[in-house]
Amino acid sequence: MNKTFYAKTAVAGVGIRQFRRASAPMSEQQALTHAIVDACEDAGLAPADVDGFVTYGDDKNEPARLMSALGTKELNWSMAVLGGGGGGIAGAFADAAAAIISGQAKAVVIFRALVQDMSGRLSAAVMAHHLNRHMVAAGIVAPAQVCAMRAQRLFEYHGVPESTAEEFLKACYYHGSHNPDAIAYQTAFDHDAYAGSRLIAEPFRLFDCSRENDGAGALLLVSAEHARNLAKPPVYLLGATQGTGKGWGDLLDNDEDYASAGFATVARRLWEQTDLTPADIDVAQIYENFSAQGVASLIDHGFCTYENVAEFVRFENLIAPGGGLPVNTHGGNTAQGFIHGIGMAIEAVRCLRGESANPVPDARTCLLAGGPAAPTVSSAIFGNSGIIG
Amino acid sequence: MIGHTGLETPYWSSLAEGKLSLPRCSGCGQWQWPVAARCGECGHWGSEWQDVPLSGHIFSWTRTWHRFGGTEALPLPYVSLLAEIDGTDGKRLMGLLEGVGEEDRVRIGAPITGRIGSTRFGEEDVPVIIWRLRDGGEA
Ligand SMILES: [Zn+2]
Numbered sequence: 323m324n325k326t327f328y329a330k331t332a333v334a335g336v337g338i339r340q341f342r343r344a345s346a347p348m349s350e351q352q353a354l355t356h357a358i359v360d361a362c363e364d365a366g367l368a369p370a371d372v373d374g375f376v377t378y379g380d381d382k383n384e385p386a387r388l389m390s391a392l393g394t395k396e397l398n399w400s401m402a403v404l405g406g407g408g409g410g411i412a413g414a415f416a417d418a419a420a421a422i423i424s425g426q427a428k429a430v431v432i433f434r435a436l437v438q439d440m441s442g443r444l445s446a447a448v449m450a451h452h453l454n455r456h457m458v459a460a461g462i463v464a465p466a467q468v469c470a471m472r473a474q475r476l477f478e479y480h481g482v483p484e485s486t487a488e489e490f491l492k493a494c495y496y497h498g499s500h501n502p503d504a505i506a507y508q509t510a511f512d513h514d515a516y517a518g519s520r521l522i523a524e525p526f527r528l529f530d531c532s533r534e535n536d537g538a539g540a541l542l543l544v545s546a547e548h549a550r551n552l553a554k555p556p557v558y559l560l561g562a563t564q565g566t567g568k569g570w571g572d573l574l575d576n577d578e579d580y581a582s583a584g585f586a587t588v589a590r591r592l593w594e595q596t597d598l599t600p601a602d603i604d605v606a607q608i609y610e611n612f613s614a615q616g617v618a619s620l621i622d623h624g625f626c627t628y629e630n631v632a633e634f635v636r637f638e639n640l641i642a643p644g645g646g647l648p649v650n651t652h653g654g655n656t657a658q659g660f661i662h663g664i665g666m667a668i669e670a671v672r673c674l675r676g677e678s679a680n681p682v683p684d685a686r687t688c689l690l691a692g693g694p695a696a697p698t699v700s701s702a703i704f705g706n707s708g709i710i711g
Numbered sequence: 712m713i714g715h716t717g718l719e720t721p722y723w724s725s726l727a728e729g730k731l732s733l734p735r736c737s738g739c740g741q742w743q744w745p746v747a748a749r750c751g752e753c754g755h756w757g758s759e760w761q762d763v764p765l766s767g768h769i770f771s772w773t774r775t776w777h778r779f780g781g782t783e784a785l786p787l788p789y790v791s792l793l794a795e796i797d798g799t800d801g802k803r804l805m806g807l808l809e810g811v812g813e814e815d816r817v818r819i820g821a822p823i824t825g826r827i828g829s830t831r832f833g834e835e836d837v838p839v840i841i842w843r844l845r846d847g848g849e850a
Contacts, residue, residue, distance in 0.1 A: 455723070458832040459839035460791045460805035463781040470773040471793055478819045479771075521776040521788075574745045575793050576803050580771070 328596060329710045331419045332549035332556035335365025335542040336668045340503070340659045343438055346536035350437035353538040354383055355391045358431055361540040366553030367429060372542065374399030374427030376418045378410030379662045379693075380447055383435050399427035403564065406700070407448045408609055408663040408693025409584075413564030413700035415667070415690075418543045428544065434664035435538035444534045444662060456574055465611060466531050468575075469695055470523040473614030476581035477525060480628045482621075484525060486635040487613035488516055490649070491529060491656060493640035494610065498653025501679035505535070506657035530613040532655035539664030541671065557671045557704050560687070561596035563588045564700035572697040583615050583694030585622035585701060592701045593624070600624045603703070604685040605648045605673050607666040610655050615694035620649075623691060623701065642680040651680040666690060674706040684708065718746045721760045726838035729827050731765050733799055734758035744802040763798055765825035765840065770795040770803050772817045784831035788813055792842055794823060806840035822846075 337360025339353045346353055362369040370393035375385035385400045399421040403410030411434075418430040436444060448465055462468060476482045491511070498506030511529075519528040549556035567587035569578035579586065593599055600623060610616030617635055620626060625647060626634035634646075642648035652658040652669040659665055670688045672678050686708035692700040725732035734743045738755025749756050770793040778787060790808040795801050806825065811817060822845040829836040 455837050456805045458781060459830045459837040460807055461775060461782050461785045461789050461830065462791050462805060464779045466777075467773055467775060467779070467791065471771045471791070474773055475771040475819065521774075523777065524774040526773075574803070575805060576744055 325595065325597065326423070327416070327419050327559055327561050329546055329558040329560060329705065331422050331543050332546045332558045333541050333671045333704070334544050334549040334552045334554060334556060335361040335363070335367065336540070336671050337361035337364060338537065338539040338661075338665060338668050340535050340537035340661060340665065342505070343534050343536055346437045346439070350435050350440040350538065351383060351387065353437055353536070354433060354435035354540070355388060357435070357538040357540040358388070358392060358433065361431065361542045364554060365542050367542065367544070369393060370395055372429045372431050373397060374418065374421050374430035376401045376403070376414045376421075376430060376432050377434055378403035378414045379407045379434060381434055382441060383433070399430055403700070405451070406693065406696040406698035407451070408611060409696030409699035410564065411609065411663045411667060411692040411700065412562050412690050412702035413692065415543065415559055415702050416562035416564055416700065419559050419562065422543065422545055428548070430543045431540050432543060432667070433538065433540040434662045436534070436661050437536045437538075438534070452572065454574075464523075466526055467523045469612040469615050470526045471575070472581050472618075472695055473525055473612065476614055476618055480581055482617065482628055483632050486617045486631055487530060488513065489635050489637045490610065490616050490640065491516065491613050492637045493645075493648075494650045494654040494657040496637070496641050497651050497680045498657025501652050501658060503679070504653040504658040506653055511657075525614070526612060529656070532611050532660045535659040535661050537659070537661045539661055539668055541667055555675055555707060557674045557706055558710050560598070560703040560705045561592050562700065562702035563591040563595060564698065566698045570697070581618065583618035583622045584696065584699050585619060585691065585694070588699050588701055589623045592703065596703050598687065598703060602687055603647065603689045604687050605642070605651060605682045606689040606691070607651070607670045608649050608654070608689075608691050609663045609666055609693050610650070611693055611695070613656070616649075616654075619691045619694040622694070623689065642678070642682045648680070648682050651678045651682060663693060670704050674704055718748060722746070723838060725760070725762070726827050726840075730762055731796070731825075731827075731840065732760045732762050733796070733802060734760050742800045742802050744799070763796055765827075766845065767794045767796045767823055767825075769793075769817065769819050769821045769823060771819060772808065774817070781832060790817060792823070794825070794840070794842055804840060806842050808842050810843045
């Protein structure tokens with residue numbers, strides 16, 4: 323066990339600005355500046371005192387360009403997680419915590435901004451990393467198709483019932499329908515709506531796919547001691563791991579556990595690093611680029627197996643407040659909104675503060691799992707005073 | 712577009728000649744796909760290319776119904792395959808499946824046989840393996 327990260331740092335503030343796709347009333351940099359200032363105000367820390375920034379997924383906003391608007395005194399840490407797209411989200415917390423624990427920086431903002439007018443379509447940006455002649459010749463040009471083939475294998479070969487994807491989505495939409503900030507607020511979602519939506523790439527229908535939003539999100543990470551002196555109750559980072567193992571990665575679809583979400587080594591190290599197990603997790607934010615990959619992510623993290631997945635991935639088991647593991651309590655990427663997943667990290671913090679639109683009473687720990695099936699992925703666990711004391 | 716490294720040139724030239732060729736480590740003989748500059752298993756640099764038959768099994772598949780930008784040359788819906796190539800220790804290649812209708816079931820594990828065709832992408836005709844169910848068999 324290596325408890326290097328365990329409760330050494332904490333999220334002290336969060337901020338998010340979300341708009342419908344291609345409808346942001348401001349530039350990407352403005353939206354990001356707002357989100358960072360919101361996060362600082364949430365924490366009660368002056369924006370000028372932020373001295374570090376970490377992002378992921380090819381964000382184009384270089385921190386140096388934010389300094390004038392924020393009044394930044396010193397920029398001491400300016401980093402991005404390399405590769406993996408949304409699979410880098412929890413890795414960004416590992417990076418920020420490393421800066422704080424090693425004394426490189428004191429107040430680090432983890433951010434992601436995406437306004438289509440500036441950055442273009444996210445799916446296109448993701449594919450720019452991967453698109454090659456093998457794929458385009460086979461008519462494969464989009465993340466939906468890459469993940470659809472993996473989902474097909476998950477269902478048809480490994481025997482995971484397709485209904486698990488629908489159950490997962492129903493939980494997301496249930497939470498989204500109760501969340502005034504969600505794109506699915508007050509939206510009904512049932513089997514007919516799901517089965518009636520058009521096919522995209524079998525087995526995926528439209529509802530199996532996350533759809534992009536414009537916006538920006540920011541979380542402020544500081545030392546645990548510092549966080550205890552700020553405005554909001556600290557949400558501690560208990561552990562964070564990033565990477566991949568042998569037999570997984572950018573292998574032209576020759577990955578060994580092809581139908582998995584790619585978390586084998588990352589999840590194992592996360593449990594080792596925190597000395598926690600899946601049974602210790604009270605609520606989870608499971609990044610679902612596509613429904614089946616959300617299910618595969620739950621399997622990879624050890625909540626269930628190919629054999630018993632249908633017992634675990636049931637609507638009733640995945641919803642707040644009574645489910646065994648409420649997932650995506652704000653609605654997730656599919657029903658809350660999708661700014662490359664940054665909203666999932668923010669919900670991880672809010673649910674441990676008791677601020678979620680779908681509260682999970684007495685929740686002490688929350689898992690955040692990054693973009694599944696990416697060549698590199700990452701996961702993190704957060705905890706509140708209920709577990710830290 | 713990434714991935715078309717110099718190391719892959721023999722693959723594309725063999726497809727252009729109507730055959731399939733895949734690399735093996737010239738040190739330990741292990742099939743290498745994707746091709747790599749160095750064998751991570753034995754440390755040897757360099758590979759030998761070996762012709763392999765255009766036959767295999769369906770490892771996974773998807774039938775695309777949505778018109779994604781860049782796929783205009785393929786009539787909807789079309790079936791993309793991940794094919795496990797016979798005699799290569801389970802190495803997989805992406806390709807297309809012909810001869811199945813919109814409603815036909817495609818089955819993982821089904822034996823397939825291929826021919827070389829091409830897919831128009833932008834200004835380029837990119838070689839591709841077009842598979843069909845072996846012996847006209849059922850999916
Ligand atoms: Zn070798």
